[in-house]
Amino acid sequence: QVQLVQSGAEVKKSGASVKVSCKASGYGFRAFGMHWVRQAPGQRLEWMGWINGDNGNTRYPQKFQGRLTITRDTSASTAYMELSRLRSEDTAVYYCARDGIEPGNGGDAWGQGTLVTVSS
């Protein structure tokens, strides 16, 4: 079955960077894109960006451009999310979610989430 397993919780200082991994199994990694979504404590889901599993093309909302890098390693079936210049507002649970192949399919499988805590 489709499974996305994320790396463990992180505690970082303000100004540092964090890199979260998402290892996929149970499907052809290159055939699907991957989203990254975060959720601050008690807050809404916030989309951070997407990567094409085949060619590595990415899309980011303006809010994260310049501070977020999403990459993938097809040989390891793993996607990565790296956020730099961390601040306290970046404290959140970060999720990866597989992008369904067809338009309008949404995130049809999600990782378990990775808590990133940013302290000053």
Next chain:
Amino acid sequence: SYELTQSPSVSVSPGQTATITCSGDELGDRYVCWYQQKPGQSPVLVLYQSTRRPSGIPERFSGSSSGNTATLTISGTQDMDDADYYCQTWDRSLVVFGGGTKLTVL
């Protein structure tokens, strides 16, 4: 930027029908997805392409979309449906989430 608006909370009695709405400019012309999220858990896709259910999602979950509003309907609501529900769409290939609706089954 494109925005989706959801009511913060909806209450329903067990066995009744719950209706959760999501509004956005010409939302009926876009695909909409709905996610269910229970406390401490990852979101789960319950509807995609506005009206379609993934395998494993009960038939009591249904969706519609027209004009500026998309609707998630839960018929015969059960205690296990008590959760947060988020709508989601796309705007120029960028993903947009609504603010979420807390469904309370009481």
